[in-house]
Amino acid sequence: MTTMDLSVKIGTLEMPNPLIAASGCFGYGLEYADLVDLSTLGGVASKGLFLAERQGHKPERIVETPSGMLNAIGLQGIGVHRFVAEKLPELRARKARNIVNICGTTLDEYVEVARVLSDAEGVDAIEINISCPNIKEGGIQFGCSLDGTFNVVSAVRKVTRLPIIPKLTPNVTSPASFARAAEDAGADAISLVNTFLAMAIDVEQRKPKLSNVVGGLSGPAIRPIAIRMVWECRQEVKIPIIGMGGIMDWRDVIEFMLAGANAVQVGTANFVDPFIWPKLLDGIESYMQRHGITRLADIVGAVDTASPAKAHA
């Protein structure tokens, strides 16, 4: 029997498989601990953390759209200190690999949150959120400027040895140039895409469906765009890419990996089916078996663009 190797390495972060629960879609992880053995996931990306607690936006915070959803939660969260005190010990006990997502309204805040996490026990990597479309004062101001991206990543780089993974926005003309800026600044990997800035209106009431007026689009509706962006970034950078955007089944995981992702995050699909994780793993393993793949990493970026696939009706 051949053993299959699904492992992924990002700096010192070693994951048994490429499946990561996406930030903002999995609470702090513990909400799901009775439904899924957290240690069987490649990693758990926590909900975004500022230094202090945040209340987030008023409801309505989500609305379903064609094959997708808009959200404008507004980064409600308990803050990094309470996370370290109240969530990390239990996450460690459950052997989750913790990719902690950090936010900031200023460069100093990113640095300070990263410093607190570096001193804590049980953090495996830091994902830097410079791409939340839903709050004016945080993140996106850095994520939409090449200098801003470079500056945040370099500043965080200086205060931690943990793997750092800036999460990039798709709301720019060329995400690949932001991938380049992140790599130049010392990122160990990049993750993309965050959600697409979008809007939905109730035509009877002539009002926006979200209290924040605009929100971030996720779900299968965005997947082809996310695939294209991951593929473009793969041409531009050498560092690992964590791909995401509308993954609903194992086929979508493989698609992201062929486009150039070393690992993936799953978010919206977990809302629909919290028991999705073993199903994804089973599907990936049978794909590997069918295609005689022993090392999943071998398919990263392996899409053959010389000619298109035969069309199927």
Add this chain to the structure above:
Amino acid sequence: MPPVDVRATVISNVRLSHDYNVLTFSAPEVGALTEPGQFVMVKTTDTSEPMLRRPFSVFEVLRDDLGTVRAISILNKRAGRTTNLLYGLGAGDPIWCLGPLGLPFNPPESGDAWMVAGGVGLAPFATLAEALVAVNVPTTLFYGARTGEELYYLEFFDRLGVKLVLSTEDGSIGEKGRVTAPLETSLKELSGPNQVSIYACGPEPMLAAVAKLAMQYGQPSEVSMERTMGCGLGGCYSCVVPVTHADGQTRYVRSCIGGPVFDGAVVAWE
């Protein structure tokens, strides 16, 4: 017990009116775990159109003659896409059901139980009434709707021995006006605080009014809040309710895991 996800089959769809139906489906694993006030997340397709599940109170837990749980039902009112699909389902159709979820109602510490329902807010009270009657708690249902035709399951509650106090906005059955009017009349007749436990489910202005009346007359209340939900498990933070905490601060609490049942006195009504 953690919730379970069942691909159930519709057993019956009883259309009560042009808008309301009771959908019964084979999710005994869910029903066996359900406590009054808990909810399920359901979906009529395994495709992404529509994609997300929608939350529903468990309306009935249906047992056979031996007492074994065979099915559950939900009380549905057509409003959007999924509720329209649920209205249209027929026997044999699949339905995906995750549950039970959320915090249930707490039983009364002493005295009578008063349930207050507005419209589709009747949903959590069939199971609550059964549980209360089983432990001999005298139970009253204050039930309001737009018209008499929209007052459902009256015989069910009557058969259980629940006292019915009805009201309609058009006056066709019971007192004309809102359900909170007969509730206040009854509250005035109480001799002191903590005589009854009030349970409410319905439109948010009604819940706010019930919670305020309960406080005014010194009676405890629990309200079941309806919110747009993404996951039902605490993952998405979309279904929040503002709650005033012990430190005096108001914070958003996820109604899927911190509710849907809340102490009416701590909700920061808007």
